[in-house]
Amino acid sequence: AAELQRLRAAVDKPFADAYRMTTRNYQPQPTGMGARSVTDEYPEERGMKFWVPTTKIRLFRRKEGVRFEGAVHELVERSVEKLGMNVADLTVPVLHFGDVSKRRDPDRYLEVARRKVAERPDDPKAYFELGTVLNKLRKFEESVEVLTKGLELIEAGHTAPYAQPELFYAARGNALQGLGRYEKAIVDFRRALGLKPNAHEFWNNIGVCYESLGQYDKAAEYYERAHKLAPSLPLPKANLERVRKKIAADVRLSVCMIVKDGEKTLERAIRSVLPFADEVVVVDTGSSDRSVEIARALGAKVGHFRWRNDFAAARNASLQMATGTWIMWLDADDVVPSTEWPKLQELKFQEPDKAFMFILRNEGVAGEKCWQLRMFPNRPGVEFVYPVHEQVTPSLQKLGIPVTTVNVEIVHTGYSSDEVVRAKKEKYLRYLLEYLETNPDDQLARYHVAFTYHTTGRQRQAVGEFRKIVEDPGFEANNPRVHANALLYLGRAYLELGQVEEAISALQRARDKGFERGLVTVSLAQAYNLLKQPEKALEALEDFPFDRIEISPMPVDTDAMRYSAYYQKGLALERLGRIEEALDAYAQAQRATDRYDLARRRMAILRGRLRA
Template sequence: MVVQAKEKKSGIKKHQNRNAQKPLQLSACMIVKNEEEMLPRCLASIKDHVDELVIVDTGSTDRTVEIAESFGARVYHHPWQNDFSLHRNQSISYARGKWIFIIDADEEFVPSEQRTLQDELALAEQKGCDALVMRVRNFASGGTEEVCADSLRIFRNTSTIRYEGIVHNNLAGCTRSGISMGSILHYGYDQGTDMARKKFERTAMLLRKQIAEDPDNPLPHMYLACSHESLEQHREALAEALIAVDLVELREITEITYLRAYYTAMRSLILEKRFDEALELCVKSETRFGDQVDSLAARTMIHFETSDWVGVIESGKRYQRALELYRTRQDKPSLVNVASFMDEWKILGWMGISQVRLGKIEDAQEMFSRSLEISPKPESVCGRAGLALATAGHLDLARYYLEEARRISGGLKDSRAVEALFKIAVLGKDESLAKRSIEDAFSYAETPGDWNRWLLDLADFALNHGDVRSALMMLAGIVASDEYNLPARLKLAHILVFHDMIEQAVTHCDGLLRILDLPRNQTLESLSDLADLFLKIGNELDSRGEPNLAAISRDIQQRLRQQARTPGRQLQ
């Protein structure tokens, strides 16, 4: 049974009150269930732009109906029947307007500054359009990620235009569409892990049912792949996406909507480092759909990951051209989904790194500059630019970008950037920078993980380039934080002995004996006695299968023997 709730007064435009004979122009139609948190924002965003609100409630137990009625909506009650299109069409059946505007409770309408919805409907009438495409901006990860999709949201209220599909319902029956300059903000993908899991379970169940009923339809396979990807189930996403792609290719479908299947498969293949297969999909996509933003973003990433620097620049330029067409809506209306809408800064960064690799430093700096202008993570751009320049030997420029990354982030947060700046300091003999870089290194090493091997490598780099001071600081820091670090103690003792700091070396010799569980009760009366201890340490390390460390210990022993033969040298 259907029950119509009482219609209450609101601020919704009442054209019919001014002219009882004049039909309503625009009806907003919705289906809802337990949407008390998000519904007020949605209704507030549309109430001044439509002539009526029509809502089908499918079983709310919270304040959803009360909120809807407070905005003047006509609410109809239908039990949920696991069929989105059924309920969407029910809402349309109650509409009295000439045009329908579809919106969901977790969305917000943003009107165009250029023209009103009423102006757009008048223009659509003139051009003979029966639908308008509106851009939907889908937010995720706390609003830091955005996926854009063009969607048919406004259409004529006729019996020939209706929704199909039990989930991810698609509008059928439109013959000619125009562009609405308004947009919709969608927050439904940004409601936390638990909500995402519940949404996946509901959606996946309906999609599997649709696949069972129509296995040769690529659409539910594509949407199921997207659902798996939303939970980072990449293998499952790849399997379903490839089925969808094969069906599209078999049936020679050219609808741009299906690009999403190709892109989902590309992303999964890239994550698995199956770059050749991913590139083959890019070619298939471009052959079928032309140059599209997402496929070109994927192609650029593939070239970057495979060190095809020329390919990065060429596909990056094509990506930028396609993105500009999409942003300015210079192309004809198309129901394309753009997941890489906010990735331009990354692609500019990749192009900059590629220019560095090709030796075109001025072009690289231009790319880095453009990336920094739009990047939400400027420290990442600077860090990557600095690393690329350091690898290519442009140390002054590298230092500038790495210092910027440090300044922006309040300290380097990438071990590669810490390492690069330390090496620049060592090579440039900059004691101040080296000291700060060592502090950054130990600060970074406080994070979970085994960082001692990395710190030891930095100490070796300093020692191999003649920076004994930095090597001592690094090794002393390792021992201070881990007194049982045998390699660090041994290398520290080696430096101390070879720089005639014998007393300090004795302390570390005792530490080495303790670590190796060797006798420590010997009284040292000469350098020869100390040399004998390092010989024992070397022999023990050999017996434990550590020939490289044993060689260091014997080198210390030989140095001490030489010093013992020097007249006047004795253990203090």
């Protein structure tokens, strides 16, 4: 009632021509600038948790020339100023529930924010609004560029209502933090602090950056200051408690690597783990370059192992040197992106009673992704097996240690050219064949031999080895996924040999197993198209996950697979005379990836026919 009386008085007995009023934007989390806890001051806000203040002119005289400007976050401030109207603050809040009562479409706001920048290229606030939307959409690179442009406009003397430089620095800091550029983000947050020293958000964000860098003492210092500035907010308090637990915890993570002549990539690999690793173990297998020198200079514990064509044996030598609670293994040409550091720091403070599979992304000519087991407890009995494609899974199973997937990405840079990939496959095949001679009943090793034959174009040898696997009922019972993959790639090998009926038989069996759904359905569609059975090809593709291809333990180039699915769909539709639909499918294929031009060529042919 008191607020309504003040509002009525401002209208009946005005002391200004226009009034700035503060909006309480209610939010489920205290993530906005100036976030505050709800105290149930008003009955309407009961059930809300936090609110973020924004101030703008809300009440003004009806006067010719007063108008809203801006495609989004529209304001009357510029027109009020041009008309020389007197503006005052009115201490009556506006309660806004839009962020909690409905889902906002950020893509819609992005389109409008871009239009506002295009219409007002000298308005720094327009750039801030666009940068904020880009941050919400995780388009951090573009956000950094946009916010930098806005700051340049401010420095050049351009003004806009509520265009506060500290907010630009903070928003750009958020974008840099999202990109994993923590040191640069700290610089921006400190610039923001220089302009607004008591903003708890800036202190908290610097703490987050230091925690991401593994500098827990500094993180605690900044979290503590944020908590003192905003004692009622749960986030700074929770961050402070978490980092204090990390400081006190007796937990260590050892990163174990093996290397031979890896001087070109080793330093980058080691530096990429230093913010979360407590120990780096590097076992050299006979380098003649500076690998050992580089490892020692970066503080790694260095060991030596005489190479005997056995990756598992070399990796086990690195495990024996590790003293951490956890072990994570890495190749000398792997990199852990800085965006993944906070995730790994959280994982190592979990109970060491499980193992983790991470996403391995191959960078280079082979653009596949797959799940790969990379982190596990350091326990007696955990060891690698197999001379190539070495694994710890069998030993973990014996110890009863469960395995779970975690959204942490590791980048492998070793497949830099087709020649490098081919040379590695030939070397690995040689090691595997040596192993298989003395272990002829090891069907998992045989699977890797068969798969290498398939990927190097030796399809008849691949068929022979895959058939030995799929005809082994004992192997199917103990390794259902690998058995299903053997059926899949047996079908793929038959396709390469032109034995389409045999391919369909193997692929149908693979489909019934329920694994690798994407590649199975694409392969079946390809087979039916080869047999000129477009209806069956389209029926097979009904099972294809066009919207979201799941990552699996098998390395798969998801863009290439999506391309192939749309291409096979286009072929089937074209054969059925549904030309417009075929053109659309081919266009979808080219949107999936531009590395291939089969679909583009079919489109050109079809359009030529339509014109004729």
